[in-house]
Amino acid sequence: MRRFFVKEIDPATDEVIIKGREAHHIGSVLRMGRGDRLHLMDGEGHHFLAVILEAGKRGVRTRIESRISPPQPCSIKTIICQALLKGGHFEYVIQKTSELGVSAVIPFFSDRTVVRLDRKGLESRMKRWTEIARESAKQSGRDFPMTIEPPVDFTELVSRWGRAACIRLLLWEDEDRCDLKGFLRTLEPMNMITALVGPEGGFTGAEVKWAGEAGFSVVSIGDRILRADTAAVALAAILQYEAGCLSRGGMHSGGSDHFNKNI
Numbered sequence: 001m002r003r004f005f006v007k008e009i010d011p012a013t014d015e016v017i018i019k020g021r022e023a024h025h026i027g028s029v030l031r032m033g034r035g036d037r038l039h040l041m042d043g044e045g046h047h048f049l050a051v052i053l054e055a056g057k058r059g060v061r062t063r064i065e066s067r068i069s070p071p072q073p074c075s076i077k078t079i080i081c082q083a084l085l086k087g088g089h090f091e092y093v094i095q096k097t098s099e100l101g102v103s104a105v106i107p108f109f110s111d112r113t114v115v116r117l118d119r120k121g122l123e124s125r126m127k128r129w130t131e132i133a134r135e136s137a138k139q140s141g142r143d144f145p146m147t148i149e150p151p152v153d154f155t156e157l158v159s160r161w162g163r164a165a166c167i168r169l170l171l172w173e174d175e176d177r178c179d180l181k182g183f184l185r186t187l188e189p190m191n192m193i194t195a196l197v198g199p200e201g202g203f204t205g206a207e208v209k210w211a212g213e214a215g216f217s218v219v220s221i222g223d224r225i226l227r228a229d230t231a232a233v234a235l236a237a238i239l240q241y242e243a244g245c246l247s248r249g250g251m252h253s254g255g256s257d258h259f260n261k262n263i
Helices: 020-029 089-100 121-140 153-163 178-184 205-214 228-240 257-262
Strands: 003-005 016-020 037-041 048-054 061-068 077-083 106-107 167-171 192-197 218-219
Touching: 003 121, 016 048, 020 048, 020 061, 037 061, 037 228, 061 077, 077 153, 077 228, 089 205, 089 218, 089 228, 106 153, 121 228, 153 192, 153 257, 167 178, 167 205, 178 218, 192 228, 192 257, 205 218
Parallel strands: 003 037, 077 106, 077 192, 167 192, 167 218
Antiparallel strands: 016 061, 037 048, 048 061
């Protein structure tokens, strides 16, 4: 069933008028009409089954038929800090990590980041990224769209999160002492993970050293050298799976016994 975000849904009122972009998408793009049913979300965790009464130029008039039980949230909050990438690769990271249930993506500039944005470019990108997160949230049935923060410098990012009360890791292809699997088996109880993923050229040795000194654990995900966007999505999938967020009905119970026990 198609899902749509609609602000200010009043469950005490039978009818909801959908306007703007969502109404255009329903009526003009999807060609939905009277009698078709929709899954409405208000962005605050409330879900409703509604039926279309009328679709016209002034909007889509619907009637709420019942509440829908929302999916259970993941027991651990995952934040992916991704260096800005060229072309559509960063948009790919946003889309796929959003579908996987990541709570937030924080873009950053590092020594080897190729992309540089002026104020106008940043505003345009932020608008685009936010829309991608919103659309992927609808597609995957999330209660809330993933948060996209404005880009920051690597040093500012590390200073901000280096002493935070969360699991902190930096993914580095040259790390040969600690892999992600082993790292996850050593965790103390925690409800949030913040992970740093570098740009196309990877992190510099100086950046890795500084992050390590600031409290980040440096890990790898094996011998394969992945592209930056692939690495971010693979990392998000592994963390969500190990936390139990990708099992049906198991969002609160956790994934593997050891990881669940330690988180």
